[in-house]
Amino acid sequence: MGMPKKVFVNKEWCKGCGICVAFCPKNVLELKNGLIDIARPEDCIKCGQCELRCPDYAIFLKEAPENE
Amino acid sequence: MQSELVQKYLREDRLPHIWCPGCGHGVIMHAVIRAIDNLKLDPEKVCIVSGIGCSSRASGYMNFNTLHTTHGRALAFATGVKMSQPDLHVIVLTGDGDTSAIGGNHLIHAARRNIDITTITFNNNIYGMTGGQYSPTTPYMDFGTTAPYGNIDNSFDLCDLAKGAGASYVGRATAYHAVQLAKIIESAISNKGFSFVEAVSSCPTYYGRKNKKGDAVNMMKTLKDMYVDIKIAEKKPELADGKIIFGELYNNPQDEYTDKYQKIIDMLKKEN
Numbered sequence: 001m002g003m004p005k006k007v008f009v010n011k012e013w014c015k016g017c018g019i020c021v022a023f024c025p026k027n028v029l030e031l032k033n034g035l036i037d038i039a040r041p042e043d044c045i046k047c048g049q050c051e052l053r054c055p056d057y058a059i060f061l062k063e064a065p066e067n068e
Numbered sequence: 069m070q071s072e073l074v075q076k077y078l079r080e081d082r083l084p085h086i087w088c089p090g091c092g093h094g095v096i097m098h099a100v101i102r103a104i105d106n107l108k109l110d111p112e113k114v115c116i117v118s119g120i121g122c123s124s125r126a127s128g129y130m131n132f133n134t135l136h137t138t139h140g141r142a143l144a145f146a147t148g149v150k151m152s153q154p155d156l157h158v159i160v161l162t163g164d165g166d167t168s169a170i171g172g173n174h175l176i177h178a179a180r181r182n183i184d185i186t187t188i189t190f191n192n193n194i195y196g197m198t199g200g201q202y203s204p205t206t207p208y209m210d211f212g213t214t215a216p217y218g219n220i221d222n223s224f225d226l227c228d229l230a231k232g233a234g235a236s237y238v239g240r241a242t243a244y245h246a247v248q249l250a251k252i253i254e255s256a257i258s259n260k261g262f263s264f265v266e267a268v269s270s271c272p273t274y275y276g277r278k279n280k281k282g283d284a285v286n287m288m289k290t291l292k293d294m295y296v297d298i299k300i301a302e303k304k305p306e307l308a309d310g311k312i313i314f315g316e317l318y319n320n321p322q323d324e325y326t327d328k329y330q331k332i333i334d335m336l337k338k339e340n
Binding site: 015061 | 069070071072074078083084085087088089090091092093094095098243244246247272283284285288289
């Protein structure tokens with residue numbers, strides 16, 4: 001068993017297209033100053049839709065300790 | 069920090085890529101590396117070959133043996149690579165203009181030979197890199213910078229073209245149907261013979277703007293609405309009315325070209 005997964009963003013690669021925001025089923029994400037922002041991380045169900053659809057590899061799930 | 073897949077298969081120092089915000093190409097390239105990862109291919113045994121165009125920039129971002137060639141000639145170079153080193157998995161990443169206009173002849177002859185090359189055409193229905201000229205896949209009466217009053221050419225169905233020319237595997241999926249796209253790419257790579265995958269992309273910058281298709285999000289939603297899975301279409305044909313079918317369209321393994329060539333070599337060796 002690995003660690004639980006958490007959603008991460010790389011703002012340097014984000015181009016603000018808004019695809020992840022539109023396809024997130026739990027409305028976790030927002031654009032802030034034209035770039036991705038995890039506005040409501042507590043609502044994330046780790047479905048991976050954002051990672052699947054991001055054309056710029058700027059948002060993804062990765063195993064991480066809970067408190068990181 | 070990047071995802072494990074990106075770290076494993078992409079050249080991080082070359083990223084972020086040059087593709088426009090919301091371009092479907094990034095999603096398709098992601099599907100290609102997921103397919104390669106699922107198949108557990110040895111990266112040393114993979115050769116990515118590309119031509120010229122937005123799509124063909126992909127080879128520069130991918131951490132395999134890569135070859136970025138001249139316009140339309142990716143399949144000609146790929147044929148050379150495969151003939152000299154038949155044990156390589158040769159994957160051609162190309163665009164709609166690159167494959168079907170300037171490279172049209174290379175496509176049909178590579179398909180006719182059934183050489184073991186997987187061709188993935190990023191079809192965004194337009195020449196993006198050079199400024200939005202119409203391509204052989206621009207739909208009838210759609211607009212491009214060179215078709216300001218509408219494109220009067222009929223468009224190619226690339227999958228039908230590849231099948232008609234002799235490809236032994238043909239599949240189609242879109243940047244929206246990214247999970248299915250990766251599966252189709254996996255099957256295409258696994259087929260020993262010429263495999264053709266039409267990966268339908270979206271170009272919000274030129275095709276979208278010229279044809280009033282909305283922003284990147286809208287164009288993704290359009291792909292979702294316009295395309296229907298072949299499995300659904302077979303069960304409920306009424307759901308496929310007026311839509312384009314995607315999925316595995318043709319799978320008919322045939323004798324492969326480098327195998328046949330090796331047999332000739334072996335035969336001549338025996339005779340001498």
